[in-house]
Amino acid sequence: MLRDITIGQHFPGNSLLHRMDPRVKLVLTVAYIVMLFVGSNPAGLAISIVFLTALYLTAKIPLKMVARSVKPILPIILFTAVLNLFFMTGTSEPLLAWWIFKIYREGVYYAIVMAVRIICLIAGTSLLTYTTSPIVLTDAIEQLLKPLARLHLPVHELAMMMTIALRFIPTLIEETDKIMNAQKARGAQLDSGKLSQRVRALIPVLIPLFISAFRRADELAMAMECRCYHGGEGRTRLKQLRLHASDIVLAAAAALVFAAIGMSNLFFERIG
Amino acid sequence: MKEMLKADQITFRYAETGRPAVDGLSLTVRRGEYVAVLGANGCGKSTLAKHFNAILLPETGTVTVEGMSTADEDRLFDIRQKVGMVFQNPDNQIVATVVEEDVAFALENLGVPPDEMRRRVDEAMRMAGVYNYREKAPHKLSGGQKQRVAIAGVVAMRPDCLVLDEATAMLDPIGREKVMRTVHRLNREYGITVVQITHYMEEAAAADRVVVMSEGKIALEGTPTEVFRQVDRLRALRLDVPQAAELCHALTQAGCPMPDGVIDVEGCAAALYRLLTGRDAPDAENAKEVAACPQP
Ligand SMILES: Nc1ncnc2c1ncn2[C@@H]1O[C@H](COP(=O)(O)OP(=O)(O)O)[C@@H](O)[C@H]1O
Ligand SMILES: [Mg+2]
Numbered sequence: 253m254l255r256d257i258t259i260g261q262h263f264p265g266n267s268l269l270h271r272m273d274p275r276v277k278l279v280l281t282v283a284y285i286v287m288l289f290v291g292s293n294p295a296g297l298a299i300s301i302v303f304l305t306a307l308y309l310t311a312k313i314p315l316k317m318v319a320r321s322v323k324p325i326l327p328i329i330l331f332t333a334v335l336n337l338f339f340m341t342g343t344s345e346p347l348l349a350w351w352i353f354k355i356y357r358e359g360v361y362y363a364i365v366m367a368v369r370i371i372c373l374i375a376g377t378s379l380l381t382y383t384t385s386p387i388v389l390t391d392a393i394e395q396l397l398k399p400l401a402r403l404h405l406p407v408h409e410l411a412m413m414m415t416i417a418l419r420f421i422p423t424l425i426e427e428t429d430k431i432m433n434a435q436k437a438r439g440a441q442l443d444s445g446k447l448s449q450r451v452r453a454l455i456p457v458l459i460p461l462f463i464s465a466f467r468r469a470d471e472l473a474m475a476m477e478c479r480c481y482h483g484g485e486g487r488t489r490l491k492q493l494r495l496h497a498s499d500i501v502l503a504a505a506a507a508l509v510f511a512a513i514g515m516s517n518l519f520f521e522r523i524g
Numbered sequence: 525m526k527e528m529l530k531a532d533q534i535t536f537r538y539a540e541t542g543r544p545a546v547d548g549l550s551l552t553v554r555r556g557e558y559v560a561v562l563g564a565n566g567c568g569k570s571t572l573a574k575h576f577n578a579i580l581l582p583e584t585g586t587v588t589v590e591g592m593s594t595a596d597e598d599r600l601f602d603i604r605q606k607v608g609m610v611f612q613n614p615d616n617q618i619v620a621t622v623v624e625e626d627v628a629f630a631l632e633n634l635g636v637p638p639d640e641m642r643r644r645v646d647e648a649m650r651m652a653g654v655y656n657y658r659e660k661a662p663h664k665l666s667g668g669q670k671q672r673v674a675i676a677g678v679v680a681m682r683p684d685c686l687v688l689d690e691a692t693a694m695l696d697p698i699g700r701e702k703v704m705r706t707v708h709r710l711n712r713e714y715g716i717t718v719v720q721i722t723h724y725m726e727e728a729a730a731a732d733r734v735v736v737m738s739e740g741k742i743a744l745e746g747t748p749t750e751v752f753r754q755v756d757r758l759r760a761l762r763l764d765v766p767q768a769a770e771l772c773h774a775l776t777q778a779g780c781p782m783p784d785g786v787i788d789v790e791g792c793a794a795a796l797y798r799l800l801t802g803r804d805a806p807d808a809e810n811a812k813e814v815a816a817c818p819q820p
Pocket of ligand 2: 569570571689690
């Protein structure tokens, strides 16, 4: 059952977005997030929804995936919506008044705009992870942050840690599965009993897992040393990231859309 | 230069006070040679192996790789490039999430330009027989396949010597067979020197030379035939002998006139054929057939 867990829900594919330079995708995603806040008004949000829908269709990712990625943070969306609904005071007459609660038109307006904004935020960032494998994303982050290495930020080390983590997650999941089965065979009750009992039953799973992880780390470090690993200095890469003409076209198109989102502020009042 | 590796009177202790894990050991491995190292658990085989590419430095004595001392820090990467190491657990030596990127890992570290790297990675993957899985994730491969990916990752450095520390210990018989075939091919066709630590006597029997260690020292050394005929000596060192050698030894002790120095199944079958029929086994092919069918 643990084996089914996937990390960084990546949808392999061969669409224009899948083939796009991950650095460009990353920069555009960050820019998109910024624009969501800058152009936080009905027109701006409408443009971003259209833009995002077009991108999802290009990437051939089913739109119901958006629902799936929004689901875990639905409570947060509802919570902020409720807060806006009740605590926003307006100038006009309240639409609804009951006991100490008063709901104004502005409250409804804010609640809707904020909720849509969060959903766009999640859908936009999900699109990045759907179309980019975690390892390619790591490469892109390393490349983009490279200038910061001059400020003695451990950029290469962080990227290496990410890579190793991604490499070992399946291995460790498999191992956890094995240990859990071994403990169950000894009579451990891992999926029944009270919560406190279940938490306590996890200890004999976690301890062997930790010990094994440390042993693995030790051996891996030695194997890396044997293959002449000595940090990021003077390192070259097998896979070179290359900017293609299509990347530039897409980036330009995105820039135009972002400009439109920014302009929408001229016609509508910015919210939030 | 004919000497690939040379350990001269080396001693190594893990703790200041403890007994040495390697104790005044000397060993020379010639270029192109295939050496198997045997020994009970904890006798210092891995410790010795780690001296060959400067992971450990000897307390006393010297280790040289093609004349370069492992204590020479300026030559550290030259040494590690010349002597590639493969360990027991394939999972714990694969760094990247894609096979070909893992094979490229050493070359990336050495700063090889991307074009040349691509060529060397492809070449290494073909040599180790993993080219067909080049775009797969390592955790989707079998143990034997993973171990060959690890070998490819080392071979990409174009080493002159491979040190395998129980590299087949965690594999199923089929995976082991394929890894062994790969290693033997690297030795024969590409002249790569091999030092193989193993618990499998059949693997040791296929080497040019067998070194048996005990308590940090070399207890026995010689060709597989010379070593495996000393059945009692090996038993005293808590080691097995290949099954064929064991059978011949038992027959000799029971009074059967078996020839001396038979260590493999084919040789044993031929000797038995001669013993039972009074004739020489017609040819090697036939001897294999005889070995395959139980005699009435
Ligand atoms: N990292 C270590 N720290 C302390 N002692 C060790 C370490 N590794 C091995 N030893 C000890 O050194 C001796 C030789 O170990 P090793 O070379 O691993 O043997 P082998 O590979 O032949 O099984 C053993 O007694 C072992 O307990
Ligand atoms: Mg060992």
